[in-house]
Amino acid sequence: MSNMIAELLGVGHQYQDGPEVFKGVSFNIEKGSFRFLTGLSGSGKSSLLKVLYLGLKPRWGSVKLFGEDTFKMKPTLVPLLRQKIGVVFQEFNLLDHLTVIDNVSLPLRVRGVDEKRSHKHAGELLNWVGLGDCLKAYPPSLSGGQKQRAAIARAIITRPQLLLADEPTGNVDDEMATKLLCLFEELNKTGTAVLIATHNQRILKKFPYLQLTLKDGTLLQQQLEKKAS
Amino acid sequence: MKKDQDLPLKNDIAARFVPKIVILMVYLGTLCFTFTFFLIHSTRIWEEKLTTDLSIEVPLFSEVPSPNLQTQVFDLLKRTPGVANIDIVSQTEMKTLFHSLLGEDTNIEAFPLPTIIDVGLNRNESFDIKGLEFHLKNISATIQIVDHRSWHGQVSNLLFTGISLALLLTFLILFSTLVTTFFATRTSLLIHREVIEVLSLIGATPIYIAKQFQRNAFKQGIIASSIGSLLGLCTFLGITFLFENAGLPFIVSETFIFEAALIFIIAPFITSFFMMISARAAVMKALCS
Numbered sequence: 001m002s003n004m005i006a007e008l009l010g011v012g013h014q015y016q017d018g019p020e021v022f023k024g025v026s027f028n029i030e031k032g033s034f035r036f037l038t039g040l041s042g043s044g045k046s047s048l049l050k051v052l053y054l055g056l057k058p059r060w061g062s063v064k065l066f067g068e069d070t071f072k073m074k075p076t077l078v079p080l081l082r083q084k085i086g087v088v089f090q091e092f093n094l095l096d097h098l099t100v101i102d103n104v105s106l107p108l109r110v111r112g113v114d115e116k117r118s119h120k121h122a123g124e125l126l127n128w129v130g131l132g133d134c135l136k137a138y139p140p141s142l143s144g145g146q147k148q149r150a151a152i153a154r155a156i157i158t159r160p161q162l163l164l165a166d167e168p169t170g171n172v173d174d175e176m177a178t179k180l181l182c183l184f185e186e187l188n189k190t191g192t193a194v195l196i197a198t199h200n201q202r203i204l205k206k207f208p209y210l211q212l213t214l215k216d217g218t219l220l221q222q223q224l225e226k227k228a229s
Numbered sequence: 230m231k232k233d234q235d236l237p238l239k240n241d242i243a244a245r246f247v248p249k250i251v252i253l254m255v256y257l258g259t260l261c262f263t264f265t266f267f268l269i270h271s272t273r274i275w276e277e278k279l280t281t282d283l284s285i286e287v288p289l290f291s292e293v294p295s296p297n298l299q300t301q302v303f304d305l306l307k308r309t310p311g312v313a314n315i316d317i318v319s320q321t322e323m324k325t326l327f328h329s330l331l332g333e334d335t336n337i338e339a340f341p342l343p344t345i346i347d348v349g350l351n352r353n354e355s356f357d358i359k360g361l362e363f364h365l366k367n368i369s370a371t372i373q374i375v376d377h378r379s380w381h382g383q384v385s386n387l388l389f390t391g392i393s394l395a396l397l398l399t400f401l402i403l404f405s406t407l408v409t410t411f412f413a414t415r416t417s418l419l420i421h422r423e424v425i426e427v428l429s430l431i432g433a434t435p436i437y438i439a440k441q442f443q444r445n446a447f448k449q450g451i452i453a454s455s456i457g458s459l460l461g462l463c464t465f466l467g468i469t470f471l472f473e474n475a476g477l478p479f480i481v482s483e484t485f486i487f488e489a490a491l492i493f494i495i496a497p498f499i500t501s502f503f504m505m506i507s508a509r510a511a512v513m514k515a516l517c518s
Binding site for chain 2: 053055075076079080082083085087089093095097098102106107109110111154
C-alpha cells in the first residue's frame with residue numbers, strides 16, 4: 001500500500017490570461033508528515049492548497065491524491081476524497097446562519113454521524129480551543145481569533161488523513177498560535193499529515209518541520225529549521 | 230434551525246413565491262381533476278341509460294290500419310338479426326312529451342299521434358339498417374326510421390374530448406408546479422452558492438445537498454398543497470350545494486363522492502412528492518454537470 005497522500009508533479013497554474021501563479025511545482029506529502037508551506041503574500045500558497053483540497057484544477061502537471069489521479073478520476077470520487085481532508089480556510093468559511101457548535105459538527109453530519117454524537121464531539125473540541133462559552137453563538141458575533149479557532153476545530157473534528165491550513169495563526173496571539181500548533185502536532189502524531197501555509201516566522205522557528213517555500217511561483221527550497229530553544 | 234437543514238432555505242427569497250403558486254395550482258388541479266371524474270361518471274351513467282339505438286315511427290294514417298301495421302313491424306323486428314329489445318312508447322308518455330314541447334294548454338287529443346317503437350341493438354351482433362329500412366318500406370312507405378347511433382357517437386366523442394382536455398389541463402397544472410419548483414430550486418442554488426461550496430469542500434456529496442432541498446420542497450409542498458386542496462374541497466362542496474339547491478344532481482354516484490374525496494386527500498402527497506423529485510433533479514443537474 002502506498003505511503004503517499006499527495007503527489008504533485010510539474011504542477012502549474014494561471015488564472016485566465018494572468019501571470020502564472022506557480023509553475024513546475026513537484027512535491028509529495030507522505031502519511032504522518034508535517035510540512036510548512038511558506039512564501040510571501042501572493043506567492044501562490046493558497047492556490048496550491050486549493051489544488052490539494054480539489055478546489056482548483058491546475059492547468060499543468062499531475063496531482064495524485066490518495067492514489068487517485070485527480071485529472072482522470074470520476075467526479076463522484078471528489079466528495080469522498082474531500083472527506084479525508086480537513087481544511088482551515090484563510091477566510092474561515094464558517095456558515096453564518098449556523099451556531100458555532102453546528103458549524104464545527106458539520107463535517108461529522110455530512111459523514112452521517114447523528115446529531116447527539118456530533119454535538120458531543122464538537123463541544124469537547126470547542127472547549128479545548130477555548131470556545132466552550134460560545135457553543136450557541138453565531139459566527140458574526142465572534143472575533144477573528146474565535147472564528148479561526150472554530151474553523152480549526154471544524155477542520156480537525158473528523159481526524160482527517162490530511163490537514164491543510166491556510167494561515168491558521170493569522171488572527172490569534174502567540175500563545176494561542178503555539179497552542180494551536182501543538183494541537184496540530186498532536187493530530188500529526190495520530191497519523192494525520194499536516195501542511196500549514198504560513199509566513200509567521202516565529203512559528204516557523206519554534207516548530208522544526210520541513211518547509212516548502214514558494215517564490216516567484218516556483219518551489220524554491222525545502223529546509224529544516226532548528227527548533228528554537 | 231433544525232439540524233437536518235444546513236442551508237438557510239426557510240427564509241429564501243426565491244422560494245417565497247413557490248407556496249403561493251402551489252396553493253393556486255393545487256386548487257385548480259384538484260377542481261379540474263374532480264370535474265374530469267364528474268364528466269366520466271356522468272358519461273357512463275348517460276350511456277347506461279341509453280338503450281334506444283333506433284326509433285321507428287308508425288303513422289296513424291296509412292293505407293294499412295294502424296294496429297295491423299304495428300304487428301307487422303313488430304314481427305319484422307323480431308326476425309331481424311342484431312335487435313336486442315323492442316319497446317312501444319306508451320301514448321301517455323307521448324302526450325307528456327308533446328305537452329312539454331307544445332305547452333300544457335294544448336289539446337293533444339286533437340293530434341293524430343304516431344306510434345313510436347324504440348329499438349335497442351345488440352352491440353356484439355352485426356345489424357343491417359338498410360335491409361331493415363327496405364323491409365319497413367315494403368310494409369308501408371309512410372314508416373320512418375331514425376338512427377340515434379350517429380348523434381350518440383357525436384355526443385360521446387364530445388364528452389371524451391372534454392374529459393381528455395380536463396385531464397390534459399390537470400397534468401399541465403401539475404407540470405407547471407414542478408417547473409416552478411425546478412427553477413425556484415435553481416435560483417436558490419445560486420443564492421446559496423457560497424454555502425453549498427463550503428459544504429462541498431468539507432465533503433458533502435451532491436446527494437447530501439440535494440436532500441436539504443428535497444426536504445424543504447416536501448415541507449413547502451405538503452403545507453401549500455394541503456391549503457390548496459382544502460380550498461378546492463370547499464369550492465367543490467359549494468358547487469354541490471348550489472347544484473343540489475337548483476335541483477340538478479351533481480353527486481352523480483357514490484363512487485364519484487369516494488373518488489372526489491380521494492383526490493382532495495392524496496393531491497397534497499402527490500404534489501409534494503413530485504416537488505421533492507423536481508428539487509432533487511434541479512440540484513443533481515446543477516451539481517453533477
